[in-house]
Amino acid sequence: MEDKRELRSLLLATKTGKQLSEYHIKLLQKQNISTAEEFIDADNVHTILALASDTTEEIKRELLNLYVGRIKFKTLYQSQPINYSTGIEDLDKLLDSIGQPFRPGRVWELIGDNDVGKTELLHTLAVNFVCKYGEQQQVLFVDTNLDFDSERLEEILLERKQLSEAAIDRSLDAINVVQATTAESLIAALAALLEKLASPNAKFEAVSRIKVVLIDSLTACYILYRSSYGRNKGRRFLTELAMIIRKLAVQHGIAFIIGNMTFSPDDETNDMGEDEDVDNEGGSTQKSTDAQEDCSFLGDYWCSVCTLTLVLELPDESHCDGDGLRLLKVLNNNFGISDGSCLLRITDAGVI
Amino acid sequence: MEYKTAKNLKAEKSPTITTGITALDKCLRGGIRPGKVYELVGKPGTGKTQLCMKLCLNVQIPRYACGLASKALYFDTRKDFNPARLKELADDLAARLRCTSISAPTATQMLQNVYYVDCRNTAQLVAGLLNCHKYLEKEPNIKLIIVDSISFAIRMVNNVSDRTELLMEVHDGMRKLQLMHDLAFVITNNQGYRRRMSQFQLEAVLGRKHSQLINKRIWLTENECFVGKRAKTKRLICKLLKYTL
Numbered sequence: 001m002e003d004k005r006e007l008r009s010l011l012l013a014t015k016t017g018k019q020l021s022e023y024h025i026k027l028l029q030k031q032n033i034s035t036a037e038e039f040i041d042a043d044n045v046h047t048i049l050a051l052a053s054d055t056t057e058e059i060k061r062e063l064l065n066l067y068v069g070r071i072k073f074k075t076l077y078q079s080q081p082i083n084y085s086t087g088i089e090d091l092d093k094l095l096d097s098i099g100q101p102f103r104p105g106r107v108w109e110l111i112g113d114n115d116v117g118k119t120e121l122l123h124t125l126a127v128n129f130v131c132k133y134g135e136q137q138q139v140l141f142v143d144t145n146l147d148f149d150s151e152r153l154e155e156i157l158l159e160r161k162q163l164s165e166a167a168i169d170r171s172l173d174a175i176n177v178v179q180a181t182t183a184e185s186l187i188a189a190l191a192a193l194l195e196k197l198a199s200p201n202a203k204f205e206a207v208s209r210i211k212v213v214l215i216d217s218l219t220a221c222y223i224l225y226r227s228s229y230g231r232n233k234g235r236r237f238l239t240e241l242a243m244i245i246r247k248l249a250v251q252h253g254i255a256f257i258i259g260n261m262t263f264s265p266d267d268e269t270n271d272m273g274e275d276e277d278v279d280n281e282g283g284s285t286q287k288s289t290d291a292q293e294d295c296s297f298l299g300d301y302w303c304s305v306c307t308l309t310l311v312l313e314l315p316d317e318s319h320c321d322g323d324g325l326r327l328l329k330v331l332n333n334n335f336g337i338s339d340g341s342c343l344l345r346i347t348d349a350g351v352i
Numbered sequence: 353m354e355y356k357t358a359k360n361l362k363a364e365k366s367p368t369i370t371t372g373i374t375a376l377d378k379c380l381r382g383g384i385r386p387g388k389v390y391e392l393v394g395k396p397g398t399g400k401t402q403l404c405m406k407l408c409l410n411v412q413i414p415r416y417a418c419g420l421a422s423k424a425l426y427f428d429t430r431k432d433f434n435p436a437r438l439k440e441l442a443d444d445l446a447a448r449l450r451c452t453s454i455s456a457p458t459a460t461q462m463l464q465n466v467y468y469v470d471c472r473n474t475a476q477l478v479a480g481l482l483n484c485h486k487y488l489e490k491e492p493n494i495k496l497i498i499v500d501s502i503s504f505a506i507r508m509v510n511n512v513s514d515r516t517e518l519l520m521e522v523h524d525g526m527r528k529l530q531l532m533h534d535l536a537f538v539i540t541n542n543q544g545y546r547r548r549m550s551q552f553q554l555e556a557v558l559g560r561k562h563s564q565l566i567n568k569r570i571w572l573t574e575n576e577c578f579v580g581k582r583a584k585t586k587r588l589i590c591k592l593l594k595y596t597l
Contacts, residue, residue, distance in 0.1 A: 114563045115581030140355065146388060146530065147567055150362040151381050172359040181527050207355075219564055224520050261564050314584060 010036050014062035016055060024049050036063050084212075084255070087128025088352060090342040091328065098330055098337045100308055104211060104253035107245055107305060111260045112312035117326050117346050118259045119147050121312065122214045124350035125257065127156045129212055130174040137211040138174045142189060144217060148177055159349035176210065182224070183237035186215075190244045197252050210254065217259035242305040258306065307334040315343065326351075367420050369411045369496060369536060371403065375590035379579055380568065383410075386420075386495055387530060389537040389565070393556045394572035399592075400540040401432045403572070404498045407538055408438070408466045409445050411496040417452060422495035423465040425487060427480055429505040433468060467494070474518060477505045481525040488533050497529075501540040503557050519558060523565045539566070555583050 008025055011017035031048050033039050040060050046053040083101040086092055095101050102108075112118045126139045141148055153175065157168045180186040196207045222234035248254045303309075309332040315325055324346035330338050344351050356364075368382035377383045384390055384407060392400045408426060413419025426433060442459040449456035457465075467487065471477040477499070488494055499505075502522070509515045526537055546555045556569065563569065563581045571578035571586055575593070580586030 113582070114560055115569075115585045141358075145565065145567070146527075148361075149381075150358040151365070153358050154362060169359060172362060173357050175358040176355040177358060177361055178355050179531075181531065217564075223561055223564060224524055261560075 007034055007036055007039060010063060010066055011039075011059070013066060014059060016058045016062060020049070020059075024051075036066075040064060084129065085132060086125060087132060088124070088344065090344060090352075094328070094330070094340050094342040098333055098340050100333060100335060102255060104255055105249045106307060107249050107256040107258070108308045108310065109258045109260055109306035110310050110312065111262050111331070113262055113314075116312050116314060117324075117344075117351065118261075118312055119145075119216050120346055121344070121351045122216045122257065122259055123149070123152055124156060126175050126212075126214055127153055127160070127171065127350060130171045131157075131160070133211070134171050134174040136209060138176060138206070138209040140176045140178065140193070140210045140213045142186065142213065142215040143177055143179050144181055144186060144215070144219065146179065146181065147216060148179075150177075155348065156350040159347075174209075183222070183234065183241075187237065187240055187244060190241070190248065194244060194248055194252075197248070212255045212257070213248070215256065215258045217261060219261050238302055242302065245305065262311075303332065304334070306332075308332070312344075366534070367415070367418055369407055369420055370413070372406055372410065373577060373590065373592070376570065376577055376579070379589050384496070384536045384538060386534045386536045388567040389526060389530075389539065391556070391566045391569045392538065392540045392572060393543055393569055395543065398572040398574060400572060401434075401500055402437075404500050404538060404540065405433070405438050406441055407496060408498065409442055409462055411536075412457060412462055412465050413445075413449065414453075414456065417449065420495050422493050423467065423491060424496040424498065425467045425469065425484070425494050427469050427471055427477060427497070427499045429471045429477055429499070429501060431470070432500060435463075438466065439463060467491070471505060474505045474508050477502075478518065478521060478525070481522060481529070484525075484529050485532075488529070492533075494533075494535070496536050496538065497526075499537070499539040501542065503541045506558060516559065516561065519562055523562070541569075553583055 007028070011020055011025070027048055028034070028039070028045075031042075033042055033045070033048075039045065040063060042048075045051075045060075046056040049056065081103055083103055086095070086102055092101075100106075110118055110121065122141070126141055129137070129139050150172065153172060154168060157163055157171055163171075178189045180189045190213075193207065193210070193213075196205065222231070222238070224230075245256055245258075249256060308330070311329050311331045313327045313329065315327045326344045326346060327341055328344050329341040332338055366386055368377075368380075369384040370377050371380070371383050392403060394400050404426070408424040411420050411422050411424050414421045439459065442462040446456065446459040446462060469480045471480055481499075484497065502519075506515050506519050506522075509518060529535055530537070541556050541558060543554050544557045545552045547553075556563065556571075566581075568579060569581045569586075571580070572592070575591055577589045577592050578586040579589050
């Protein structure tokens with residue numbers, strides 16, 4: 001019933017369609033044409049209605065215009081898009097060279113092995129962002145592994161520049177933190193954000209100032225799922241998460257950087273790092289160094305969610321401990337060149 | 353779900369549990385902190401159990417001495433817990449505290465505040481962790497839970513995928529406890545050789561998923577102390593002398 005009324009009201013809303021009589025609409029119903037789609041797809045509408053095909057084509061065209069929302073190209077195209085700076089000089093240069101400055105609405109992924117400095121880099125990015133744009137724009141840090149350390153942030157701030165106490169306080173105030181240790185709570189947290197932003201008086205609330213969301217890390221979505229049933233569940237969460245992230249990115253211009261851990265495929269079965277079962281590892285470890293393999297661990301769909309994948313690695317030559325040197329490589333760029341790398345160093349003042 | 357700003361979180365920070373190693377405390381920003389999972393890794397005989405027992409006592413340091421004034425729960429899987437040694441350590445700490453204040457707890461009181469659970473197999477460990485909710489209801493002041501050693505318990509299971517499953521269950525249990533009660537976990541782990549690119553490397557056992565889920569890993573060797581999650585990325589914190597532990 002709903003559908004019929006819909007076609008009817010749509011028809012009445014068009015200029016030519018208005019001229020159709022009640023009788024015509026009944027005829028359509030008889031031929032099982034009850035939605036606008038069916039009306040447009042049917043080739044024999046003019047014979048059914050005994051009208052000139054010109055008229056029905058005109059109706060179809062008008063229906064299509066109504067049915068498919070139109071967006072002016074001008075609203076999509078910004079002549080001067082806002083570019084954020086990451087605050088890390090080498091990284092900015094790298095991003096410039098691949099034509100991918102950090103912008104509102106970007107969804108990026110940062111992957112890397114355990115303990116390679118992903119959390120550190122995300123902390124630094126949070127600090128850099130609020131230092132630069134903190135007055136109007138805020139950061140949301142989604143903490144899934146309880147790794148967030150506000151004292152580390154303060155340390156970075158203290159180390160960085162000669163900031164006054166009040167300025168540090170203000171910067172810390174602009175970083176929002178939410179703890180989400182399971183996939184469910186991660187989705188719930190982002191859904192709540194979406195809901196708050198969608199509410200009509202969101203403009204006056206603090207939430208609307210959140211422009212960057214850092215997720216550290218995505219592992220919460222799948223790490224606890226072991227069985228094949230659980231893994232599918234993990235995938236489902238991932239899809240759900242991707243949808244929410246897309247909505248937030250497109251509708252509200254929020255930029256995302258998502259931290260993620262690399263797993264080699266053989267890690268799943270050979271997880272325990274046993275000294276005994278070394279034999280069956282020799283061949284497969286070669287693969288685990290191939291990061292491309294790791295990327296597809298979450299499935300092809302996830303690869304298309306993030307438009308830029310950065311990987312943080314230990315440089316090959318560095319053998320000396322504790323120099324904090326890391327290599328940041330572009331692994332995948334959906335919009336263009338996907339090579340390039342830069343060296344970063346982890347210091348007391350964050351990543352530079 | 354409430355958002356908290358970093359400023360509020362900073363203000364909420366509770367006192368920490370000192371490890372007794374100054375450089376390590378500095379690196380951990382004060383010591384063991386409620387809400388995180390720490391792991392001690394080292395060969396047998398490098399002082400993991402010793403440090404665990406010390407932490408059980410340090411958690412009881414009263415508030416005026418910047419302590420947590422709380423209690424500890426000890427899960428023992430390999431019967432390494434030595435009450436006599438704990439008594440010695442407690443005497444030592446009590447004597448030091450007595451210098452600063454007369455109302456300091458005595459060694460006997462300290463021993464009473466360490467709860468001990470014996471776990472002879474993996475099932476008992478998992479059951480023990482799940483039962484923690486009950487212990488914590490009775491004793492809400494428990495702020496430190498020690499599992500010594502987690503690798504020993506987990507590796508009793510033969511099948512590798514069963515192990516991972518169990519380990520994840522343990523982690524899940526720990527997470528839930530942490531979210532409800534603001535606890536610090538200290539677990540101990542062994543290290544083993546792993547072959548990578550045809551050379552042997554000393555790594556902590558239990559795999560990478562496990563390393564992702566713990567917050568800080570502390571490596572102990574005979575005379576050095578490191579912090580970092582992998583053998584490759586760990587940083588030297590300080591030299592240890594035999595008597596520091």
